[in-house]
Every structure is written in structure tokens, then in C-alpha cells.
Amino acid sequence: MNAVSTGEQVAFWILGSLAVIGALGMVLARNAVHSALWLVVTMLNLGFFYVINSAPFLGFVQIIVYTGAIMMLFLFVLMLVGRDASDSLIETLRGQRIAAIVLGIGFAALIGTGLARALGSTFTVGLDKANANGNVEGLASLLFTKYVFAFEVTSALLITAAVGAMILAHVEKAKEDKRDQVTRMKERFRPGNYPGPKPGPGIYANTMSVAAPARLPDGNGAERSISPILPVRELSQAEAAPKGTEK
Amino acid sequence: MTSFVTAATAVDPTLETFENDIWWIVLIKLVGVFALLLLLTLFTINYERKVVARMAVRPGPNQVGPKGWLQSLTDGLKLPFKEEIIPKTADKVVYFIAPVISATTAFTAFSVMPFGGVVNMFGHQTALQLTDVPVSVLVLLACSSMSVYGVVLAGWASGSTYPLLGGLRSSAQMISYEVAMGLSIVAVFMTAGTMSTSQIVAAQASGDPVQLFGFEVTAPGWYAVQLLPSFIIYMIAAVGETNRAPFDLPEAESELVGGFHTEYSSFKFALFFLAEYINMITVSAFCTTLFLGGWRAPAPITTFWEGANSGYWPLLWFFGKVLILLFGFIWLRATLPRMRYDQFMRFGWKVLIPVSLVWILFLAFFKVARSGAISDTTRWVTTGVVAVLVLAIAWGWPSPKKPKQLSIEEELHQRPPGSFPVPPMDLQVPPSPRVRRAVAERDPVSKEV
Numbered sequence: 118m119n120a121v122s123t124g125e126q127v128a129f130w131i132l133g134s135l136a137v138i139g140a141l142g143m144v145l146a147r148n149a150v151h152s153a154l155w156l157v158v159t160m161l162n163l164g165f166f167y168v169i170n171s172a173p174f175l176g177f178v179q180i181i182v183y184t185g186a187i188m189m190l191f192l193f194v195l196m197l198v199g200r201d202a203s204d205s206l207i208e209t210l211r212g213q214r215i216a217a218i219v220l221g222i223g224f225a226a227l228i229g230t231g232l233a234r235a236l237g238s239t240f241t242v243g244l245d246k247a248n249a250n251g252n253v254e255g256l257a258s259l260l261f262t263k264y265v266f267a268f269e270v271t272s273a274l275l276i277t278a279a280v281g282a283m284i285l286a287h288v289e290k291a292k293e294d295k296r297d298q299v300t301r302m303k304e305r306f307r308p309g310n311y312p313g314p315k316p317g318p319g320i321y322a323n324t325m326s327v328a329a330p331a332r333l334p335d336g337n338g339a340e341r342s343i344s345p346i347l348p349v350r351e352l353s354q355a356e357a358a359p360k361g362t363e364k
Numbered sequence: 365m366t367s368f369v370t371a372a373t374a375v376d377p378t379l380e381t382f383e384n385d386i387w388w389i390v391l392i393k394l395v396g397v398f399a400l401l402l403l404l405t406l407f408t409i410n411y412e413r414k415v416v417a418r419m420a421v422r423p424g425p426n427q428v429g430p431k432g433w434l435q436s437l438t439d440g441l442k443l444p445f446k447e448e449i450i451p452k453t454a455d456k457v458v459y460f461i462a463p464v465i466s467a468t469t470a471f472t473a474f475s476v477m478p479f480g481g482v483v484n485m486f487g488h489q490t491a492l493q494l495t496d497v498p499v500s501v502l503v504l505l506a507c508s509s510m511s512v513y514g515v516v517l518a519g520w521a522s523g524s525t526y527p528l529l530g531g532l533r534s535s536a537q538m539i540s541y542e543v544a545m546g547l548s549i550v551a552v553f554m555t556a557g558t559m560s561t562s563q564i565v566a567a568q569a570s571g572d573p574v575q576l577f578g579f580e581v582t583a584p585g586w587y588a589v590q591l592l593p594s595f596i597i598y599m600i601a602a603v604g605e606t607n608r609a610p611f612d613l614p615e616a617e618s619e620l621v622g623g624f625h626t627e628y629s630s631f632k633f634a635l636f637f638l639a640e641y642i643n644m645i646t647v648s649a650f651c652t653t654l655f656l657g658g659w660r661a662p663a664p665i666t667t668f669w670e671g672a673n674s675g676y677w678p679l680l681w682f683f684g685k686v687l688i689l690l691f692g693f694i695w696l697r698a699t700l701p702r703m704r705y706d707q708f709m710r711f712g713w714k715v716l717i718p719v720s721l722v723w724i725l726f727l728a729f730f731k732v733a734r735s736g737a738i739s740d741t742t743r744w745v746t747t748g749v750v751a752v753l754v755l756a757i758a759w760g761w762p763s764p765k766k767p768k769q770l771s772i773e774e775e776l777h778q779r780p781p782g783s784f785p786v787p788p789m790d791l792q793v794p795p796s797p798r799v800r801r802a803v804a805e806r807d808p809v810s811k812e813v
Binding site: 148150151154157164173174177178180181184185186189190192193196197251252253299302303 | 536
């Protein structure tokens with residue numbers, strides 16, 4: 118068994134605990150974006166593990182590809198979904214949560230003991246020989262000679278998946294649905310439609326609120342000046358009170 | 365040991381140089397890099413404002429300090445003391461972390477930047493570079509890919525629409541342009557045969573001798589010349605990566621207020637500001653290292669002055685090159701209007717990336733052919749077959765059908781019934797009466813003469 122240096126042990130306990138905390142956080146976080154961020158912590162720590170185990174190339178590629186690109190795409194989608202979309206906590210299957218926890222811990226224990234018993238007394242053999250011409254060169258010569266076929270097949274698979282996803286997600290507009298300029302103009306100048314731009318809300322006249330409608334000549338509010346998505350609400354007593362910043 | 369210094373020649377560091385550094389030397393270099401980045405940021409802000417002002421024919425900042433050079437310092441000191449406003453809908457923790465990520469990754473990236481060769485620092489031989497690893501270029505790329513998180517999370521955590529749009533735009537933009545940037549660097553890896561920044565600088569020290577029309581000529585060592593397509597692609601991708609004009613879509617003022625940092629104020633905004641300028645300095649320094657010979661003096665200087673690359677002199681060359689590149693960034697900002705988002709993404713994916721890939725393929729073939737690994741017949745046959753194939757594809761490529769050019773009468777005739785009226789083709793616009801009056805008023809002057 119190769120001796121593990123003190124530095125490596127310290128690094129292991131710090132990074133290992135951070136990685137486990139990240140994994141737990143990912144499972145326990147209510148918000149989907151927080152989950153993704155916890156997973157980023159775990160992946161970063163895995164990258165550092167590779168680096169301290171003398172695989173610097175793999176470590177940084179892990180950070181660039183997984184943490185940098187793939188998790189970023191996850192975040193991209195999660196952000197588009199909206200920030201309030203958190204999971205409901207109602208159990209649909211009774212006792213499912215406890216069963217999942219028990220099974221999860223059991224599975225982790227099984228894998229852990231299995232790995233420990235299988236690899237606990239294994240020597241590292243030939244690491245120096247594999248890294249003789251440099252870590253990157255060693256990896257490259259394996260990837261581009263012995264495993265070139267597997268490598269190419271994997272990339273073909275990934276490209277097929279990406280192209281398939283694009284085809285499934287792409288919606289082509291039918292030609293009849295495209296409205297040309299003449300039709301749009303006719304709709305705009307149709308009787309009953311006001312072709313000019315809508316008036317702006319009455320901001321700055323006597324209030325700072327965009328919810329205040331502009332005034333018509335007869336003193337009534339112009340309905341069209343307020344965006345329909347604005348909720349109509351009255352200011353509460355606390356909000357209407359002076360903030361104490363006026364002199 | 366001291367003979368290194370007296371020899372007055374450049375001493376390239378090896379990876380062992382960094383392993384032998386004592387802790388307090390590392391500490392000095394660490395604090396030095398940190399202070400240098402802060403100073404350089406303060407300088408760059410002023411530099412940018414003054415250059416842009418000069419290009420717009422106005423004085424620029426000229427009130428604070430000698431010739432206005434302390435303007436950015438006072439602005440920087442003012443920012444942390446301003447009131448901090450956190451939106452009610454903000455996700456507090458993530459809102460706090462985002463600027464920290466931005467600033468941290470920006471500073472970390474500089475740790476592998478080589479400023480110079482081996483120097484004598486308080487009696488110890490050490491390289492003017494904080495640290496180096498066999499894959500230090502990847503460290504830089506990792507930092508830039510992590511810095512996307514700062515921008516994206518800031519946009520999301522603000523709980524507001526404009527920042528969210530800015531964050532989404534920047535995540536798409538930075539990932540796309542990182543691909544192009546990475547591909548342009550691949551050519552450097554292939555030519556230098558290493559991924560360590562100090563070794564890449566060493567590899568550019570001198571060019572290979574080549575036979576040109578029967579003369580023995582030394583090819584330029586700079587990869588900007590040897591790998592010109594990669595250099596151009598890198599420069600374009602670097603502007604996209606740092607969110608600078610004309611690619612500053614994540615913070616387009618006319619569309620998104622401030623983009624991802626709209627809701628940020630006080631010290632957190634200062635961190636974003638700092639990170640943006642440090643990123644600009646980083647990509648310039650990185651470009652210097654990868655393509656412009658790093659800290660070595662430009663070609664004719666070493667011919668006249670042997671010791672130009674010795675001791676601390678490399679700092680001069682390094683920062684000179686960086687400042688010239690920064691000037692390029694500022695020049696772009698002063699000159700070019702912002703691109704439209706879809707055109708920008710199309711340019712990244714459909715032009716930069718395919719061009720990089722084809723260039724790498726060509727370069728790989730060229731290197732294999734020159735190394736003598738394949739016989740002459742194979743080389744010529746392969747070249748011929750590829751050339752014929754390329755020509756055949758170029759000739760047989762389906763060109764888009766050009767629509768028939770219609771005359772204006774025909775176009776008018778084709779309009780659907782009920783179209784809006786257009787003025788007649790032979791419309792004579794009568795001259796404006798005001799123009800006539802203006803001419804008449806000016807007339808007496810000409811009569812006097």
C-alpha cells in the first residue's frame with residue numbers, strides 16, 4: 118500500500134466533507150437552482166480530487182466541461198422555468214420518503230464496504246510508467262490509439278442525441294401562418310382600432326408609480342396607458358407613510 | 365546560482381523552479397499579483413475613459429489628481445460607502461455569492477500568468493510567475509468557465525426581469541465563445557507541445573530556420589504570425605468572452621438597463637466592475653503569453669541589446685504588450701456599434717467554430733507531413749485528393765437560388781389589391797420655399813464681392 122502523505126490526508130478530509138455536504142445539499146435543497154449549485158460544489162471538489170491524485174488534466178477538464186458547461190446548461194433551463202418553481206412536499210406514495218432514505222443509506226453502505234474490501238489493499242502499479250511522457254500525452258496516446266473507436270462512437274452518439282433533441286424541439290411555422298406586412302397593416306387600420314401608440318402611464322405627474330393611468334382631457338384615467346399585467350392594488354399604510362428620508 | 369543574474373540572458377523557468385519556492389517568496393508574489401491587478405484596474409479605467417474621450421474629441425476625466433489620473437481611485441473609494449439596496453425578491457444567499465464568484469475567479473486566473481523569467485528576489489532564484497502546472501492554460505480556461513456563474517447567478521438572484529435576461533444572454537454568449545476560444549488555443553498546444561504557460565513562452569523564443577527561395581531565413585517565433593487564423597479567432601472570442609463592446613449584449617444599456625448587475629449597488633457592484641476590468645486584463649495578458657511571445661522583448665530589440673530579457677526587464681515588455689492589447693479593446697468600444705444578438709450567436713457558431721476546426725485539421729496534416737512520419741508519395745497523394753475533393757465540393761455546392769430582379773413597375777403591379785397607395789414614379793418634388801429664401805438672404809454677400 119502506498120503511504121498517503123499528511124497533505125493528501127488533510128486535502129482528502131476537507132474536500133471529501135465538502136463534496137458530501139454538496140451532495141446532501143443537492144438532495145435536500147427545496148429550490149431547483151439551489152440544488153444545481155450544491156451539485157456544482159460537489160463537482161468542483163471532485164475536480165480538485167483528480168488534481169491532487171496527479172491527474173491534473175482530468176481535474177481541470179472536469180471543472181471546464183462538467184462544472185463550467187454542463188451544469189451551466191442545467192442552470193440555463195432551470196432559470197427559464199422560473200424561480201418559484203419548487204417541488205411540492207406532499208408525499209404521493211405513503212412511506213416512500215422513509216423507504217427511499219433507508220434504501221439510499223443501505224446502497225451507499227453496500228457500495229462503500231464493497232469498494233473498501235475490494236480495493237483497500239490494492240497497490241497502485243505503473244502510475245509513473247503511464248505518466249512517463251507527461252500526463253496529457255499519456256491520456257492522448259491511449260484515446261487516439263487503443264480506444265479511438267470507442268471514443269468516436271461515443272461522440273457520434275452524443276451528436277445524434279443533440280441533433281435529435283433539436284429536431285424534436287424545433288417547430289416550423291406553416292407558411293399560411295406567416296402574416297405579411299399588408300395584412301398586419303390592414304389589421305392595424307381596421308375601423309375600431311386605434312393605430313397610434315398607446316399613451317404612457319402618468320408617472321412623474323403626481324406619482325412615481327407605473328400603475329397610475331395617464332389623464333384623458335376630461336380628467337378620467339386612460340385605460341390603455343397601463344400595462345394589463347400590472348396588478349391593481351392600493352398602497353398599505355406602511356408603504357404610504359413617509360420613509361424618513363425626506364428633509 | 366548568482367551567475368544567472370550576471371549572465372544577463374533570459375532564464376526560462378521549469379516546473380521545478382516553482383516547486384523550490386520558499387513560502388514567503390510565494391507570499392510576496394501572491395500579494396504582488398493582487399496589488400498589481402488592483403493598480404492595473406484603476407489604471408485601465410482611467411486609460412479607457414481618456415482614450416475614448418480623445419477619440420470623441422473631448423477632454424475626458426481631468427479634475428482629480430494630476431491630469432485626472434486619480435479619478436478611478438476616488439470613484440473606487442466612493443463605491444463601497446454608497447447605500448446598498450437589495451431587492452425584496454432577491455435570493456439573499458445567491459445574491460451575495462455571485463459577485464464573490466466573479467471577483468475570485470478573475471483574480472485566480474492571474475496566478476498562472478508568466479510576467480518574466482527567473483530573477484533574483486531577495487537572494488532567491490524564483491520565476492516572475494506565481495505558480496505553474498503542466499496544464500496551466502486549462503487553469504485559465506477553468507477560471508473563465510467558472511466566472512460565468514457569477515454573471516448568471518447575479519442575473520437570476522436579483523429577482524428582476526432585466527438582470528435575468530442579461531444573465532441568460534451572457535451564459536449563452538460566454539459558453540459559445542469559450543468553445544471558439546478553446547479551439548483557437550488548441551493550435552498553440554499543437555505547435556508548442558505543452559500546456560504550461562511558461563513553456564509556451566519558452567517555445568516562442570526563437571523561430572525555426574526555413575528555406576525560402578534558397579535563403580536560410582529564421583521564421584518569426586511568435587504564434588501570432590505562425591498561427592495567424594488562431595490569433596484572429598482568439599481575439600474575437602476574447603472580446604465576446606469579456607462581454608465588451610461590440611459584444612456587450614449581457615449589459616446592453618439601451619436594452620437591459622445594466623444587464624445582470626442592474627440590481628446591484630455599493631460594494632457588490634464594485635466587485636463586478638473590478639471583475640470585468642480584470643477579465644479584460646487577463647485575456648490581454650493571456651493573448652500576450654500565447655501569441656505575442658510572452659515576456660520576451662520584440663524581435664529587433666534583442667539583436668541590439670543582449671540583456672533585454674534578463675532580470676526584471678521582461679516586466680516592461682510584458683506590460684507594454686498588454687497595454688497595446690487593452691488599447692485595442694478600448695478602440696473597438698469607441699468605434700463599433702453593438703451587434704444584434706442572433707447575428708452574434710450565428711457568427712460564433714457558424715463562422716468561428718467551423719473555421720477553427722478546419723484550421724486545426726489543416727495544421728495537424730501540415731505538422732504530420734513536415735515531421736516525416738509519412739512518405740513523400742502518401743503526402744502528395746493525400747494533398748492532391750483533398751484538394752480535388754475541396755474543389756469539387758466548392759464547385760458543386762448548391763448556391764441559393766437568386767430571385768429574379770424585378771423592375772419597380774413590375775413590383776408595383778404584383779402588389780395585392782387594397783395595398784396602400786404609393787407616390788407616382790415620376791414624382792417631381794417642388795423645391796422648398798424656405799431653401800429659396802435662405803439662398804436669397806445669402807445673395808447680397810456674393811454681390812458685394
